[in-house]
Amino acid sequence: MIRLALHGGAGELALDRTDTREQRSALRRIAERGRQMLQDGAAALDVVEQTVVLLEECPLFNAGIGAVLNRDGQPELDAAIMSGIDRACGAVAGVMRAKSPIRLARAVMERSPHVLFTGAGAEALNRELGLEEVTPDHFITEVRLRQLEDAHARGVITLDHDDAAFGTVGAVARDAEGHLAAATSTGGLTNKQPGRVGDTPIIGAGTFADDRSAAVSCTGTGEAFIRSGFGFEIHARMSYCGWELARACREGLDEVRRLGGRGGCIAIDHEGEIALPFNSAAMFRAWMGADGNIHVAVGPDDAD
Ligand code: ASP
Secondary structure, rough: EEEEEEEEEEEOOOOOHHHHHHHHHHHHHHHHHHHHHHHOOOHHHHHHHHHHHHHHHOOOOOOOOOEEEOOOOOOOOOEEEEEOOOOEEEEEEOOEEEEHHHHHHHHHHHOOOOOOEEHHHHHHHHOOOOOOEHHHHHEEEEEEEHHHHHHHOOOOOOOHHHHOOOOEEEEEEEEEOOOOEEEEEOOEEEEOOOOOOOOOHHHHHHEOOOOOEEEEEEOOOOOOOHHHHHHHHHHHHHHHOOHHHHHHHHHHHHHHHOOOOOOOHHHHEEOEEEEEOOOOOEEEEEEEEOOOOEEEOOOOOOOO
């Protein structure tokens, strides 16, 4: 039983005043590609990687092209990928020259003995491994420059969707063999201090997968997701307490809120159950459940 879910970030979007048609149709198009791969027998790991590559290339979301900018106007990108088969994983933080942070994370997983690379070292690895390189301006869009100017003027650090410009991306999948995988990619927070790293590339926080429990990809206030150990917490609640996925995710998010954070997650468990909870006003998401159709939603209850 194949399953897929993806997200394009969460935040306090004014749903009644924001036109989300472009984002919805991008999510649908990309989810359809992922579904096709799964139907053709692709491995969950390949599907989540490719889905996130497409989301990174889409300027509407806060990852790759169109990523939000740090205080100094630079993109600093974070990404992670994890296989549920054996907990193999790879992650990168603070890169601005790797064309696809998620592809580099996959290369860290498979072509290095390590799990997490940062900044210049990650970029050197990208080059050594022959992955595509770009200059930082490749990722910078007009929308993000305006968003940063606005954040500078107001003196705030914001979640991408708070400014009606859209978010961190992630994908989780279950393939025909029952294997799970998760991938997440982000530019982090608008106007963040250079060097700040969020939950996305922290295995066990913003990204986690284990075939015995679930695959999870998060979006929201990274610091709170790190402090709650969100991804591993879902695994632990399911494995040690016998909770079902929905309850584990819901209570995990309650803990994030208790720690002062907000956001959401997409998750698929070993039996193909899907949970897509969030405690912000909106979370851009698409999924394929038991009916085989692609559904897209932004607010709490507006699936099509
Ligand atoms: N979780 C990301 C971070 O804190 C931001 C987001 O999801 O929008 O870096």
